[in-house]
Amino acid sequence: MKNRDCRGHLWWHGRFRGCGYRITLGREAILEVLSRANQHLSAEDIYIKVHPMYPNIGLTTVYRTLDVLVDLGLVFKFDFGDKRARYELAEGPKGAHHHHHLICTNCKRVIDYTDFIDEEVELLNQTEKGLSKKYNFMITNHLIQFYGLCDKCNNKK
């Protein structure tokens, strides 16, 4: 019996087992790819990268696995305004690679930035506390994105 709302602090094997999920080669491979990638990947990106190490994998399985990982909070899913979702390994606000995104609305380029993250996170913590209490909402995650024109697109105009 599975339970997607199982949150814990163990790394994913334990987390998986504890929630009734099974550990498979496909899932190993997908998490391997996500760990190595230091950028957001689409489902298809992942599919292509997983293929060499586990050729039998299907795109459907990639989607299903990502779905589970997102529900477990191990992976973040992003929408950058083009049509496809992007995924990256979740790292808590304290994580070394925690970052936010700067998105060019013209060329869809995405810049990861880590500057100002500390201040942002500090403020967000306060806000989260307030919101949790007021709306009785259990906040598990946040999203901050800035939109605008990147240098190249800005210069063209």
Add this chain to the structure above:
Amino acid sequence: MKNRDCRGHLWWHGRFRGCGYRITLGREAILEVLSRANQHLSAEDIYIKVHPMYPNIGLTTVYRTLDVLVDLGLVFKFDFGDKRARYELAEGPKGAHHHHHLICTNCKRVIDYTDFIDEEVELLNQTEKGLSKKYNFMITNHLIQFYGLCDKCNNKK
């Protein structure tokens, strides 16, 4: 000749004309609906609401108009994780109804909140300045969303 990157300070008739766009009944109707709605609407929501006052409108036109409005910065487009995009009339950070979103990842309910907005916006302004300079990025907009479980979904578990 049209130019989507035309940004100004006039209300939309002027803005439209200034950018080479034409004012049509359909567009009037769509903006009317958006102004009256104090919640985010999907393209289809808008289509249905516009129909009574302008029955000839097509869904395609709704999408096209929203597209223009988003590009002009008059409307914000949101992704709340279900499949359809939501739209709401843009109000600058100083606007009376400026708000951010609290999204339940379980039932997809969306709560608008205005609390803490001032502090958030204050911080974001600083961040924007820093990012603009460092990445030579012209920031026009930002998105903040919190994810978690709403009271109902939280109690069920």
Add this chain to the structure above:
DNA sequence: ATTATAATGATAATGGTTGTCATTAACAAT
């Protein structure tokens, strides 16, 4: 090894959003 059931892969289906193109409407110039 057996068994219960979760995971998979192939494939079809879904459905929000876009593209196409002939027709109509807006508006500037006359």
Add this chain to the structure above:
DNA sequence: ATTGTTAATGACAACCATTATCATTATAAT
């Protein structure tokens, strides 16, 4: 007001990322 240029529209088809289906296979507890 009439005309001419070009943007906007509507009907419909196409797109394509994501999901659902279902028979088969693999995991892991017993």
